[in-house]
Amino acid sequence: MLELLRERRSIRKFTSEPVAPEDIRKLLGAALLAPAGMGKKPLEFIVIRDRETITHLQFLKAHGTAPLASAPLAIVVIADTRKTDTWVEDASIAAILIQLEAVRLGLGSTWIQIRLREGGEGSSEDAFRKKLGIPDGYGVLNVIAVGHGAEEKSPHTDADMDFSKVHYERF
Numbered sequence: 001m002l003e004l005l006r007e008r009r010s011i012r013k014f015t016s017e018p019v020a021p022e023d024i025r026k027l028l029g030a031a032l033l034a035p036a037g038m039g040k041k042p043l044e045f046i047v048i049r050d051r052e053t054i055t056h057l058q059f060l061k062a063h064g065t066a067p068l069a070s071a072p073l074a075i076v077v078i079a080d081t082r083k084t085d086t087w088v089e090d091a092s093i094a095a096i097l098i099q100l101e102a103v104r105l106g107l108g109s110t111w112i113q114i115r116l117r118e119g120g121e122g123s124s125e126d127a128f129r130k131k132l133g134i135p136d137g138y139g140v141l142n143v144i145a146v147g148h149g150a151e152e153k154s155p156h157t158d159a160d161m162d163f164s165k166v167h168y169e170r171f
Helices: 002-007 021-032 051-060 085-106 124-132
Strands: 043-048 073-080 109-112 138-147
Touching: 002 021, 002 085, 021 043, 021 073, 021 085, 043 051, 043 085, 051 073, 051 124, 073 085, 085 138, 124 138
Parallel strands: none
Antiparallel strands: 043 073, 073 138, 109 138
């Protein structure tokens, strides 16, 4: 696990090579196995491979969406907010599991925050709901851009682990 965590870096530029269907299934499998508060499983995922749709999503948030310009795959992490008050935490766990599985598969990814963000049309969450037909009552946490990396980043090292932030028994 530590090796995967060292290798996981935000990749923001991708080649045009599509992500293989079996790899998409593995990414989604990781997400579907994520733990959820009280086992309520409020999460759902929208898989987008259509270049035009991915490009359109790029403009529904004011900043930080550049990876969608080249990503051949986008996975939108959503949750039925009526099922549980821990949907943000549940969705966050699933999202990072997608990213770790991407590393394991030799793919790159980056998290693009949507919840509580704004775009030219107002709330980015509302814009995503409208564009993707997401029903009322669903929260949109993020969109994960996935693909074969067109950039390389060095893995994290021991120097990136600041153990001074760890406290035992008390702060």
